[in-house]
Amino acid sequence: MAPREPGRPARLASWAAALLLALGVERALALPEICTQCPGSVQNLSKVALYCKQTSELILRDRCCLNQKGTILGLDLQNCSLKDPGPNFTQAHSAVVIDLQTNPLKDDLTNTFRGFTQLQTLVLPLNVSCPGGINAWKKVISYVDNQICQGQKNLCNSTGDPEMCPENGACAPDGPGLLQCVCADGFHGYKCMRQGSFSMFMFFGILGSTTLSVSVLLWGTQRRKAKTP
Incomplete structure (x- = not known):
């Protein structure tokens, strides 16, 4: 067994105290x-x-x-x-x-x-x-x-208008005097009519392909202009 380095526990304690102090300072800056x-x-x-x-x-x-x-x-x-x-x-x-x-x-x-x-x-x-x-x-x-x-x-309890939100949505408070309609689980989109979870992969896939297509088109157009004497 290797001999224990003298003073090592004290140094570890000092490092731990310094780490806690740094975390405390970081938290203070995050106000x-x-x-x-x-x-x-x-x-x-x-x-x-x-x-x-x-x-x-x-x-x-x-x-x-x-x-x-x-x-x-x-x-x-x-x-x-x-x-x-x-x-x-x-x-x-x-x-x-x-x-x-x-x-x-x-x-x-x-x-x-x-x-x-x-x-x-x-x-x-x-x-x-x-x-x-x-x-x-x-x-x-x-x-x-x-x-x-x-x-x-909570004005949702006193509006008395059952048709304020769509069939697949529910009224929810949004601040003093303000209301919003929140889609039920499994529904999204306009008037909560679309069923199923919103596909973030499809959204960003379409967005990325559209951006790439526009970039290629602009690059080709600018290149042709640059070659034209």
Whole structure:
């Protein structure tokens, strides 16, 4: 048996610690851009901070409340001089609580919150309407300088229109006041009329052959032009 190299366990421990530190730094750098879009941090008495402190597994980082996987559950962008939430706002589609008060926001925010199906508490400036209107929320509370849209409704349960979606589709929420039709398993395409799984191999095969044909045609055309005196 070969003699054990002295000091080897200590060096292995040092390498392991360095690896964990590097992974921690990488995770810190992976913070979603929306969390640092506005300087400062979440205020202690904001709706986002109060929600985040209810569960020990949640952490406050810059303007976000995150779970252990880095998923945004709360976003506080109050007093950020925002006319609109910006292109990175969709990173917070999983948020349960969002605070946008004290911002010069445009009034119509319906499409801004498309896909925000988990949102239950939204704090807005007093002059900005709740996305989807009052019928999209269980309660709308107005205060002196802000309003709170509370409890997003699932409008699929209250539309009363059985023909809204095709026979092989089902209604699904798509954000405050928004709905979408989702095809049942085994169906796809226009009005969910095509049966069977969507063939990605066929799609990319057709796309690749079309691209190759166009490329060869253009190459041949340009070559003939180059040979013409």
